[in-house]
Amino acid sequence: MAQLDGAEVAKHSTSDDCWVIVHGKAYDVTEFLPEHPGGMKIILKYAGKDATEEFEPIHPPDTLDKYLDKSKHLGSVDMKTVEKEEKEESPEEKERLQRVQQVPQLDQCYNLMDFEAVARRIMKKTAWGYYSSAADDEITLRENHAAYHRIWFRPRILVDVEKVDFSTTMLGTKVDIPFYVTATALGKLGHPEGEVVLTRAAKKHNVVQMIPTLASCSFDEIMDAAEGDQVQWMQLYVNKDREITRKIVQHAEKRGCKALFITVDAPQLGRREKDMRSKFDDQGTNVQNGQQTDNSQGAARAISSFIDPGLSWKDIPWFKSITKMPIILKGVQRVEDVILAVEAGVQGVVLSNHGGRQLDFARSAVEVLAETMPRLRELGYQDKIEVFVDGGVRRATDIIKALCLGAKGVGIGRPFLYAMSAYGEAGVDRAMQLLRDEMEMNMRLIGCTSVDQLNPSLLDVSSLAHHGTGTPRDYLTKWAYDPLVNPPQRSSKL
Template sequence: MYWRCNDVFQHISYIILPLPRDFPIVIDHSLPQLLLSDYYSRDYQGAFQIGAHLPGKAYDVTEFLPEHPGGPKIILKYAGKDATEEYDPIHPPDTLDKYLDKSKHLGEVDMGTVKKEQKEHDPDEEARQDRIARMPILEQCYNLMDFESVARQVMKKTAWAYYSSGADDEITMRENHTAFHKIWFRPRILVDVEKVDFSTTMLGTKTDMPFYVTATALGKLGHHEGEVLLTKAAKKHNVIQMIPTLASCSFDEIMDAAEGDQVQWMQLYVNKDRSITKKIVEHAEKRGCKGLFITVDAPQLGRREKDMRSKFTDVGSNVQSGSTTDNSQGAARAISSFIDPALSWKDIPWFQSITKMPIILKGVQRVEDVIRAVETGVQGVVLSNHGGRQLDFARSGVEVLAEVMPVLRERGWEDRIEIYIDGGVRRATDIIKALCLGAKGVGIGRPFLYAMSSYGLPGVDRAMQLLKDEMEMNMRLIGCSSVEQLNPTLIDTRGLNMHTTSVPVDNL
């Protein structure tokens, strides 16, 4: 049996399965036959011998296989097929170097032995390519929702399912956006708004726009350049990028893509192995990250059924069976098993002891926890429900913001902590509403992924420019010439606490 892969940045390249020991099955695309006898002579007790090249280098990941978050079945599924498109988007190039001991680096592979294999005919892919050929030109995208509409048509099903999925009935995911529709403006008139300045400062960094590129996983699912493309766009528009733990590109790749004094933050999922977490944090600080955003709303990843239906294996889900590990539940579950559900308030002093970076808690959802965050001494919080991907029926970030800021002002604490929000932002008016309520800045994730997936760097560039154009227009129309002038008197939030939901779609 052979597993054929194209020569790209990285991919699994061969497997040796001694099953039984006198009848090994070799799944290979690049290992010279002369080397195989050396592997046959080893005693692996029927376990997997798995290798990968990056490119042209072989690795032994036998011992790591049981810990592979995606499980072994995803690997076996692609026996005899090109696995590049599945492996590449969800594995940073330094994955094997980072997690495998040097003794597991088996050496060079003769790439001259690689055999080309034609791809099987895929009607779905053929139809997708036809839609790509007929997609609107970039100039026909006039707002961020347009990019989502195009992305739905041109992205691969698994990629679209991962990016667009929300938890359970996706009520919170939709509410994140519709909550902004419940806030109305009270604009000022006869104000000199010839010149409008919407630059601001976040964690001590001057930025041209009051939004940042928030952390979103698996950028290469949408575009082969992945997160480094977002880095380039952020530099052009002088906005801050938050680097995700679960990026397709390696952390160093994303940092290396930054230019000059470009500022980046680090989003952190806390590993069960604190030594790994410590190493990640220290490396981020050494490389120059200006903020550590610790995700606190994901002790377990939410049930994202759209993603699960497009899971990365053909094996049926057994989530209700009580199994301790289920590796057939889509990209989200397949990449996140390392996250520590035991993370608690008592860990915050430890983080403060290992870094001088500002610490921000990402995923705070109620005023009591914001108060505790101030008392703990962190520098900021992100009011967020993980883009509606965790607890369904969690309130929107902007609704929580409207609850939090009056309490902080009453205590005189509004300057002791920086408040950010994310989730559902699609218009500059959404950003302005959040700033009026008291947010320091707003995180935007999915829209930039959709723009990137549809049009690459020019798409993200246009998405950011559209937001700039909207900001200038709406700042003038509301009667403010700078971000500092935005305040609660400019908005009416009386309808914000009214919760209505549509009947969820089910298969009954």
């Protein structure tokens, strides 16, 4: 088949006749325009043009092959004939690129919050808005982290802690440290290689990676990036079309995924105003057929369009019938539902509020954990299910607190995205190494040499449920205290 000419593609640039170029191939997306989850406007902006740069971070490379009818695949385009758009950099973008050149040395990052501080300064506004945003007033986002600060240690002394081993098992997989890389969407917003960067770092530190349904890389790309016997889990948003869901699950099992994490806290995606505001532009109201359409939620709206709000406990037997993988419910937020999960015969739960991105004022996972494990022990259920937590974990002390309360492991998401966005694979490697070093130090300081020694007697959780309201602020101490700071920018090389 002869290559298409760029001038020919450019003729098809209206809502009634819309072609776009992606990765050197032309596609007729006219009929798809009204169905596009992100709205018509973003496609029409690239009608008759090369949309690869916009398409790449948001969609896995096999998206068009999977979801656009083959009759709409028009063939390859001679890219030499495609008119290149001259993009003038805004003053804001020029400043950002200068900050990228001044990024601190990697070894100046001493903790996970440092990576977030660097990423905030150098990421594109829209990417930062998507990664960092949470629901409504972002109370739950902050509480997820703050809750760990209300748990105090009761360390043992005079214990021989020369040799410390913090390896453990999660769903039958031995890992070197009790955390896993939890599923986070759209990795290429932060780094051109996307989620495979996390795959490689997870291998190096022998931790498990959970593959997101909404990754920027294709599922198979992420699986192919794994080495040897590296273990990966799959996170699933359940599609309204159960046949699609069945194919996704069974393909994951065939490829060697070792567990299925079904997200149960997202019948609709939360309203993330920081993300919405970062996507705002002044191109005018988007009107279709006389009706104003809301495309302001961008990626979130696109994601939520296919998630099934009808998912219920009645679906669990069906999932058990289509796969032999362990089934874990991700996003459980109350003790009663953990008990129902045990009785439904699933193998695990993740106590999680979606990183504060769904229901604002949902309680922190660690607070729910502190209520859950005593109740499971009362019922004799503690060995019938594995309990994980995610949200707000930034230090190895957080990991240790969760394990003392009875969690098998913790999921960490955003910090690794920030490390990847700021420094690529080297950043994620350092972030994981920092956690490993903190883990060794704090296991020694608490007086434990292995994970199986961690137990509730090592904690004081009496302040956990107070939500920070019980202690008056000491302003003298506040103003006298010399606060910790994040790494500084380097001076300009110009």
